Amino acid sequence: MGDAKADPRDFEKPILEIEQRIADLESFQRKASVDVSAEIAKLHEECDQRMREIYSQLTAWQRVQLARDPNRPGSLDYIGMIFEDFLELHGDKAYGDDKAIVTGLCRIGGRRILLVAQRKGKTTKERMACNFGSPHPEGYRKALEKMKLAEKFGLPVVTLVNTPGAYPGIGAEERGQAVIIARNILEMSRLRAPILSVVIGEGGSGGALAICVADRLCILENAYFSVISPEGCASILWRDSGKASVAAELLKLSPHDLLDLGIVDEVIPEPLGGAHRNPQRMGEILKAKLIEQLDQIDRVPIDRLVERRYRKYRQIGRYQEIELAKLAPTQA
Amino acid sequence: MAFEKIRNLLGRKKSLPGGLWMKCPDCIGMIYRKEMEERKLVCPACNYHFTMTPQERIHLLLDEESFTRMWSNLEPVDALNFEGVTSYKQKLEAAQKETGERDAVWAGVGRLEGRPLVFGLTDSRFMMGSMGSVVGETIARAFEFATERRLPVVFVSGSGGGARMYEGALSLMQMAKSSATIARFQEAGGLYISVLTNPTMAGVMASFAALGDVLVAEPKALIGFTGPRVIEQTIRQELPKGFQTSEFLLEHGFVDLIVERPKLRREVARLIEYLT
Ligand SMILES: [Zn+2]
Numbered sequence: 340m341g342d343a344k345a346d347p348r349d350f351e352k353p354i355l356e357i358e359q360r361i362a363d364l365e366s367f368q369r370k371a372s373v374d375v376s377a378e379i380a381k382l383h384e385e386c387d388q389r390m391r392e393i394y395s396q397l398t399a400w401q402r403v404q405l406a407r408d409p410n411r412p413g414s415l416d417y418i419g420m421i422f423e424d425f426l427e428l429h430g431d432k433a434y435g436d437d438k439a440i441v442t443g444l445c446r447i448g449g450r451r452i453l454l455v456a457q458r459k460g461k462t463t464k465e466r467m468a469c470n471f472g473s474p475h476p477e478g479y480r481k482a483l484e485k486m487k488l489a490e491k492f493g494l495p496v497v498t499l500v501n502t503p504g505a506y507p508g509i510g511a512e513e514r515g516q517a518v519i520i521a522r523n524i525l526e527m528s529r530l531r532a533p534i535l536s537v538v539i540g541e542g543g544s545g546g547a548l549a550i551c552v553a554d555r556l557c558i559l560e561n562a563y564f565s566v567i568s569p570e571g572c573a574s575i576l577w578r579d580s581g582k583a584s585v586a587a588e589l590l591k592l593s594p595h596d597l598l599d600l601g602i603v604d605e606v607i608p609e610p611l612g613g614a615h616r617n618p619q620r621m622g623e624i625l626k627a628k629l630i631e632q633l634d635q636i637d638r639v640p641i642d643r644l645v646e647r648r649y650r651k652y653r654q655i656g657r658y659q660e661i662e663l664a665k666l667a668p669t670q671a
Numbered sequence: 672m673a674f675e676k677i678r679n680l681l682g683r684k685k686s687l688p689g690g691l692w693m694k695c696p697d698c699i700g701m702i703y704r705k706e707m708e709e710r711k712l713v714c715p716a717c718n719y720h721f722t723m724t725p726q727e728r729i730h731l732l733l734d735e736e737s738f739t740r741m742w743s744n745l746e747p748v749d750a751l752n753f754e755g756v757t758s759y760k761q762k763l764e765a766a767q768k769e770t771g772e773r774d775a776v777w778a779g780v781g782r783l784e785g786r787p788l789v790f791g792l793t794d795s796r797f798m799m800g801s802m803g804s805v806v807g808e809t810i811a812r813a814f815e816f817a818t819e820r821r822l823p824v825v826f827v828s829g830s831g832g833g834a835r836m837y838e839g840a841l842s843l844m845q846m847a848k849s850s851a852t853i854a855r856f857q858e859a860g861g862l863y864i865s866v867l868t869n870p871t872m873a874g875v876m877a878s879f880a881a882l883g884d885v886l887v888a889e890p891k892a893l894i895g896f897t898g899p900r901v902i903e904q905t906i907r908q909e910l911p912k913g914f915q916t917s918e919f920l921l922e923h924g925f926v927d928l929i930v931e932r933p934k935l936r937r938e939v940a941r942l943i944e945y946l947t
Pocket of ligand 1: 697
């Protein structure tokens with residue numbers, strides 16, 4: 340750990356090796372017309388067994404690698420798999436249309452919803468257009484604009500979080516990145532519509548929080564949510580971003596740590612070996628979970644739901660309260 | 672998080688050092704200490720606004736002897752068991768020893784030109800004014816108290832550190848907590864004047880500091896989301912002069928007014944007179 344040169348995906352090597360052997364056997368079976376299906380089945384079993392072992396004890400840093408895997412299903416994949424009849428709505432009506440956040444109307448489980456989803460893109464061209472998933476102020480403003488629409492017309496809001504962080508650049512600062520993020524956070528805390536958020540990959544700091552102040556915040560098993568990137572944390576602590584693996588542990592950014600801290604409400608399991616190995620299955624799991632969660636929050640009267648959301652955020656934090664009697668009054 | 676550059680910009684860590692003269696970190700000029708105190712810690716040569724201690728800030732803005740501090744009994748805890756080069760516990764101990772405070776926030780009630788209000792500040796000397804659970808909780812209580820008593824709030828931010836890394840996502844969530852209580856306060860008709868001082872960055876600027884009904888900035892303060900060094904590294908070019916200063920924010924429409932420190936008390940009072 341802590342070695343910048345080591346491939347952080349080394350942990351997957353045993354699995355990849357077995358998968359290679361399976362592929363070899365399959366191709367041999369085809370060419371030679373010899374039945375080795377028993378051997379193949381055995382290897383599959385071995386592969387699953389190894390995956391269960393490996394994936395049950397991933398380090399925080401290894402999970403961060405999975406969260407960033409370019410083959411991991413992203414927002415557009417999920418729109419194709421689980422959200423029906425998607426009708427995209429563009430633009431913030433003030434500056435532009437940020438491609439790093441997709442917003443639109445769609446249906447899931449017979450319910451009409453508003454979807455707000457951070458997008459990283461798949462091809463190089465898409466990735467550039469999306470700034471690798473880092474939204475600008477106009478993206479956050481677009482998200483809020485559409486959430487207001489949902490509020491007015493009584494639609495629940497679903498948000499998918501996947502960003503390394505809000506974009507760090509000149510234009511973003513000129514257009515008030517901090518102020519716009521603050522505005523989103525405030526407005527979501529009192530939005531009169533049910534809000535369900537899922538961190539599907541990276542949950543990078545304020546840039547993630549700006550679309551996930553929610554009644555329910557869920558996180559996929561191999562996603563993360565953090566106040567700062569592990570690399571950024573390592574640079575501050577050791578002036579060495581190569582120590583990111585150590586920083587990732589310290590930050591308690593993994594789903595089950597976040598659950599213990601009361602930051603997230605539920606961890607959604609991924610298919611064996613991670614979402615990138617079976618996007619279709621991941622889509623099915625996520626869809627079922629979204630419907631289940633929406634059923635729960637969408638039937639709560641809105642006044643009660645907003646009050647509950649307020650209470651939820653009001654109580655987050657860890658501190659000690661020293662008895663007042665032990666304190667001398669201070670005047671300045 | 673925005674730690675870079677800020678250390679230099681802070682210039683002065685504790686109260687004024689002894690000696691007759693002090694050095695301006697911005698123009699490197701030497702200033703006669705007594706003159707500096709009369710000028711409310713503003714450099715006569717370049718208008719650089721030195722960091723004020725909480726006591727100096729309270730003295731600057733509130734009526735004499737009018738401030739009563741509240742919620743100062745909240746003590747930070749190391750919920751993550753954070754062990755770095757220096758652990759969170761060590762960091763806290765050092766900051767507590769240096770400032771004599773439990774954490775980076777002050778809040779309470781006071782008067783400004785006779786008008787009662789809730790007053791608070793973040794102390795940039797304490798872990799760069801960063802927001803962890805104690806800062807978030809204190810702000811939440813201050814706004815709840817102001818809502819109950821129907822008092823205006825004046826809050827002075829000086830937080831280069833943003834959300835405090837050492838409390839992980841708990842710090843991040845303080846952005847939501849503080850913002851949610853401000854929403855309720857403002858819905859109830861409360862007036863919140865946010866005063867931005869050098870530096871106010873990242874998670875603090877992206878939550879409670881930006882949410883004032885009126886945003887007032889001191890001149891030349893560093894204000895923004897991402898720290899300048901991180902931006903430079905990302906875009907691989909030098910940043911324009913004056914980037915992320917109060918004047919930059921004014922030009923781009925994100926603060927209502929810039930007020931020089933000697934006029935700050937009167938201008939805040941005028942705002943309250945107009946709006947309450
Ligand atoms: Zn000067």
